[in-house]
Amino acid sequence: MLSHALSSTPSLLLPLAHTKHCEAPAPRTLHEHFSRAPTRAIAAKEHVFTEGDPRFHLYRVEVGAICLYKVMPDGRRQVLGFAYPGDLIGLGACDDHQCNAQATKRSQLRSVPWSTVQRLARQDPALGLKLYEAISQELAAAHDLLLTTGQRSAAERVATFLLAMVRRSRRNGQDATVIDLPMTRADIGDFLGLTIETVSRTFTKLRQLAIIDLAQSARVRVLDIEALEGLAQGDVDL
Secondary structure (H helix, E strand, O other), X not given: OHHHHHHOOHHHOHHHHHOOOOXXXXXXXXXXXXXXXXXEEEOOXXXXXXXXXXXXXXXXXEEOXXXXXXXXXXXXXXXXXXXXXXXEEOOOOOXXXXXXXXXXXXXXEEEEEHHHHHHHHHHOHHHHHHHHHHHHHHHHHHHHHHHHHHXXXXXXXXXXXXXXXXXXXXXXOOOOOEEEOOOOHHHHHHHHOOOHHHHHHXXXXXXXXXOEEEXXXXXXXXXXXXXXXXXXXXXXOO
16 A cells, blocks of 8 residues: 555655755855864864974864964973964964964864965965965064063063953953963963963962952953053053
8 A cells, every 4th residue: 555655646756856965065265164174172282283293284273272382402392372263373384383282271173274275375366465464473473472571571571461362352352351361370481481480470469459350360350451551561560
């Protein structure tokens, strides 16, 4: 009976037999390539890549934070910067990675093959310009780091670092008075050229002066932005 019923109603089966699978169009922009790339989970302290590794991919941070650093000949670590959601890591003109990239907390990344990035840049001059601007910003950040660690006091360095986090929150439309620090005091010290003890003492002093509040070790609330700016510029002494 079942076979007879199916054969007597072919019109119900024809639409299924002739339905075609609609495939999504191939990604054409770098954003589309990233959006379709699978998400890779990175555990805290896990490396995305290390210095000297061949560069095969360009990465975009989706969740968490990535610490970019180099190891000095004497074994000390110099943090070059931190990458946050939306930031690209793995840029550069060399075929090998020039630094280490390590997650400071549980993070998620997406990646696009570097060969795809190069092809898209050749096809789209605007993309090539954006990548050039991104590399230029990395160079400017390196210059700022050199100035910060070479010419400023410990208090000025910490204040400058916190103000950079404030500006980032503003750009992202977030509450600029609340800073979530996805890195340890040791990471901050290695970034600013300070010991962990000096970083901790400076945070404590800023709290005592009611410039910031430390409800949690990883969350800073800025109470007096003008005082923080004055400290960063060297107009205020601790």
